[in-house]
Amino acid sequence: MASTALEELHPPLGEESLGVVHGKLGMWTFLVMDAMTFAGFLAGYARLRWGVGGGADIPWPYPYDTFGQVGIQLTAFNTFILVCSSVSMVHSLAAALKGNMKTAQNWMLATIIGGLFFLGIQGFEWTHLIKDIFFNGDIKNVNFAATFFCLTGFHGCHVAVGVIYNLIMFLGMRSGKIHQGNASLVEIAGLYWHFVDLVWILVFTFVYLI
Amino acid sequence: MSTTAKGYLAPLTKEAETSTWVYLKEWFCSTDAKRIGVMYIIFSIIMGLVGLAESLAIRIELAAPGPTFVSDATYMTLPGMHATAMIFFFIIPLYTGFANFLVPIQIGAPDMAFPKLNLCAFWILPPAALITFSSVLFQVFGVDLVVPPDFGWTAYPPLSTAAYNSNIGADLWIMGVILVGTSSTMGAVNFLSTVFNMRCKNMTFFQLPLFTWALVVTSFLILASTPVLSSAMLMLQLERTMPELFSFFSPQGGGDPILYQHLFWFYSHPAVYIMIMPGFGIISEIIPTFSRKPIFGYSVMVWSMIAIAVLGFVVWAHHMFTSGIATEVRAGFMFLTMLIAVPTGIKIFSWLGTMWGGSLKFDTPMLFATGFLIMFTIGGLSGVTLASVPVDIELHDTYYVVAHIHYVLVAGALMTIFAGFYFWWPKITGLMYDERLGRIHFWLTTIFINVTFFVQHYLGVKGMPRRYFDYDPSFADLNLVSSLGSFALAAAQLILFANIALSLKRKVAATANPWKDAKTLEWALSSPPPHHNFDEDPVWEPVERGHGPASHDAHPQPAE
Numbered sequence: 001m002a003s004t005a006l007e008e009l010h011p012p013l014g015e016e017s018l019g020v021v022h023g024k025l026g027m028w029t030f031l032v033m034d035a036m037t038f039a040g041f042l043a044g045y046a047r048l049r050w051g052v053g054g055g056a057d058i059p060w061p062y063p064y065d066t067f068g069q070v071g072i073q074l075t076a077f078n079t080f081i082l083v084c085s086s087v088s089m090v091h092s093l094a095a096a097l098k099g100n101m102k103t104a105q106n107w108m109l110a111t112i113i114g115g116l117f118f119l120g121i122q123g124f125e126w127t128h129l130i131k132d133i134f135f136n137g138d139i140k141n142v143n144f145a146a147t148f149f150c151l152t153g154f155h156g157c158h159v160a161v162g163v164i165y166n167l168i169m170f171l172g173m174r175s176g177k178i179h180q181g182n183a184s185l186v187e188i189a190g191l192y193w194h195f196v197d198l199v200w201i202l203v204f205t206f207v208y209l210i
Numbered sequence: 211m212s213t214t215a216k217g218y219l220a221p222l223t224k225e226a227e228t229s230t231w232v233y234l235k236e237w238f239c240s241t242d243a244k245r246i247g248v249m250y251i252i253f254s255i256i257m258g259l260v261g262l263a264e265s266l267a268i269r270i271e272l273a274a275p276g277p278t279f280v281s282d283a284t285y286m287t288l289p290g291m292h293a294t295a296m297i298f299f300f301i302i303p304l305y306t307g308f309a310n311f312l313v314p315i316q317i318g319a320p321d322m323a324f325p326k327l328n329l330c331a332f333w334i335l336p337p338a339a340l341i342t343f344s345s346v347l348f349q350v351f352g353v354d355l356v357v358p359p360d361f362g363w364t365a366y367p368p369l370s371t372a373a374y375n376s377n378i379g380a381d382l383w384i385m386g387v388i389l390v391g392t393s394s395t396m397g398a399v400n401f402l403s404t405v406f407n408m409r410c411k412n413m414t415f416f417q418l419p420l421f422t423w424a425l426v427v428t429s430f431l432i433l434a435s436t437p438v439l440s441s442a443m444l445m446l447q448l449e450r451t452m453p454e455l456f457s458f459f460s461p462q463g464g465g466d467p468i469l470y471q472h473l474f475w476f477y478s479h480p481a482v483y484i485m486i487m488p489g490f491g492i493i494s495e496i497i498p499t500f501s502r503k504p505i506f507g508y509s510v511m512v513w514s515m516i517a518i519a520v521l522g523f524v525v526w527a528h529h530m531f532t533s534g535i536a537t538e539v540r541a542g543f544m545f546l547t548m549l550i551a552v553p554t555g556i557k558i559f560s561w562l563g564t565m566w567g568g569s570l571k572f573d574t575p576m577l578f579a580t581g582f583l584i585m586f587t588i589g590g591l592s593g594v595t596l597a598s599v600p601v602d603i604e605l606h607d608t609y610y611v612v613a614h615i616h617y618v619l620v621a622g623a624l625m626t627i628f629a630g631f632y633f634w635w636p637k638i639t640g641l642m643y644d645e646r647l648g649r650i651h652f653w654l655t656t657i658f659i660n661v662t663f664f665v666q667h668y669l670g671v672k673g674m675p676r677r678y679f680d681y682d683p684s685f686a687d688l689n690l691v692s693s694l695g696s697f698a699l700a701a702a703q704l705i706l707f708a709n710i711a712l713s714l715k716r717k718v719a720a721t722a723n724p725w726k727d728a729k730t731l732e733w734a735l736s737s738p739p740p741h742h743n744f745d746e747d748p749v750w751e752p753v754e755r756g757h758g759p760a761s762h763d764a765h766p767q768p769a770e
Binding site: 011012013014015016017018020022025026029030032033034036037038039040041043044047048051058134141142143145146147149150154 | 317318319320321322323324325327395398399400402403406407408409410411412413414429433434435436437438439440441442444445448449454455456457458463464465466469472473476747749
């Protein structure tokens with residue numbers, strides 16, 4: 001890994017090391033932490049939905065009834081977009097590793113647009129749910145609303161941060177600060193983006209499908 | 211003293227040499243892990259004094275039955291704020307301070323992997339402390355607008371929901387705790403990246419000093435447990451702010467208070483190990499040095515730390531034996547909890563094995579290490595009794611638990627902090643301390659820790675509940691003993707501060723290795739170490755980790 005530019009950013013690797021840049025280790029360890037944060041929210045969801053006690057007298061709403069067929073299909077489409085943006089992220093990294101920075105830049109732009117699209121659809125869905133369903137008194141079980149907004153909102157924040165992160169990568173490529181020599185920066189951004197994608201698959205499965 | 215002898219303490223620019231303000235600014239913006247470490251240590255000592263003041267207020271109130279010193283409403287806020295100060299702002303950051311100073315040097319690196327992240331992690335702490343304790347300031351100045359939360363450091367709902375604790379002081383407390391958690395996870399990411407990636411030549415994983423190993427294990431504990439507390443706190447905060455919309459924990463809204471306890475203890479049990487593991491590391495450095503022998507069972511020491519960390523994640527429900535969880539679950543957690551005594555016992559016996567047949571020197575650090583060994587064992591044994599479900603149901607929320615936690619954290623963690631403080635003081639400041647004052651400090655501290663906390667075992671067994679404002683007059687005598695002990699214990703700490711002041715005034719320069727038998731890399735550097743630690747990349751001389759008669763083919767290869 002050509003790392004002259006990286007050495008300006010970070011102290012050098014030791015003689016004994018894992019042989020990857022510091023940033024990658026930092027991102028992986030950060031993702032352990034982030035995964036545990038989501039685990040906390042998911043554990044809360046699972047306990048309130050399937051645990052004993054709690055709001056047992058008000059049944060947990062059936063997702064299909066709450067979101068409706070259109071709602072679930074819309075979110076499935078949204079999931080598809082997020083997965084596609086992960087694919088474009090992989091293309092961006094592949095191009096950057098080959099030194100095709102112009103191509104990498106375009107794929108990164110596609111990733112950003114995918115993220116923004118996801119946020120847009122989620123915002124639309126939230127508006128609809130808040131205005132037409134939750135405040136209409138259609139949903140009696142407040143635990144459902146609480147866990148739903150908590151999980152999807154926390155994930156949405158991650159997507160928003162990811163979009164900003166990718167935007168910084170995009171601008172870095174455009175100004176030439178990110179090039180073939182430090183393409184690991186793109187790889188690290190990709191780790192985060194794929195993680196956010198992966199978490200969404202879990203959230204989608206638990207909240208919308210089961 | 212010349213500039214070169216001042217090491218990392220020396221001002222970096224001409225202006226900083228003449229102006230104190232510029233020099234201070236240089237410290238506040240420094241990305242040198244050693245300076246950040248020292249800032250961590252100073253900050254945590256200040257917060258430790260806050261926690262100490264709160265504990266003294268508790269002991270004054272409890273010295274005699276009936277209302278004596280503070281109002282009952284004020285008293286209810288004290289135990290929680292004392293615990294918050296001591297756990298989140300004293301012990302954990304103090305260890306982080308030592309680690310910042312020592313881990314890069316011990317692995318032969320110039321600095322941490324992410325120096326700016328390191329500085330950022332530190333600077334989250336003072337605002338977090340201000341946010342958390344602003345309610346106490348309001349209380350001290352007699353403003354009723356903001357009062358500290360009175361739900362203890364555990365913040366169990368429904369007591370901590372808006373229905374019972376609507377004051378903004380509780381919201382500030384939650385925010386502060388989330389910020390501290392963020393800071394310590396930033397530190398953990400940094401330590402792991404540093405140790406994994408920046409070791410010098412020949413410093414393979416099974417050559418790492420045990421203090422560094424302890425920090426690796428602690429960092430994993432922090433990474434995997436702290437975020438769960440953050441998510442629980444975020445849910446609690448949402449429920450407090452918008453009780454109509456968000457309901458997770460309060461039974462009125464169909465929530466489950468036990469869920470909070472699970473999430474909370476999933477963090478807070480590993481947190482106990484976060485608060486003792488670096489201490490184990492410190493003791494593992496000190497005992498070999500002053501026994502003039504290599505550590506006994508090095509690799510077993512490492513594996514037992516890993517075992518404690520793994521087991522630490524599967525025992526959390528032993529804090530909830532009286533909350534109505536199923537008997538089968540309680541039996542399982544009881545078994546797993548008792549299992550932790552095995553790796554801990556391995557550590558205790560390995561330390562004893564290190565001392566066995568050694569040529570012992572009892573300087574102050576070694577005195578504290580020995581005191582730790584004995585008293586921590588008492589704390590560990592009272593832990594095993596509490597792990598037993600039937601006994602715990604009897605002793606839950608009594609002073610027995612208070613005695614246990616203080617034997618683990620005061621007679622355990624605090625003793626290791628003192629040991630490490632005396633051990634590395636010459637390295638950090640380049641100055642020697644007064645050995646005689648150090649010994650007096652040790653003896654008074656050890657005696658009065660036992661006077662303060664040992665009687666609490668008996669009070670607990672007799673049924674005195676914890677966190678109560680008042681108690682039955684039959685408990686009066688032992689409570690008075692405990693209170694007098696705590697005042698004497700606090701007074702004994704003045705000797706430590708006198709020692710620090712004397713050391714700074716007398717300026718007796720320390721040599722590079724004042725203990726002569728210390729082997730890790732920090733002792734190869736001048737005291738205090740220079741900026742960027744090593745002039746040229748160091749090469750570690752691999753240490754023979756085996757024991758018994760030398761048989762060269764039986765020696766394990768250093769593992770990757």
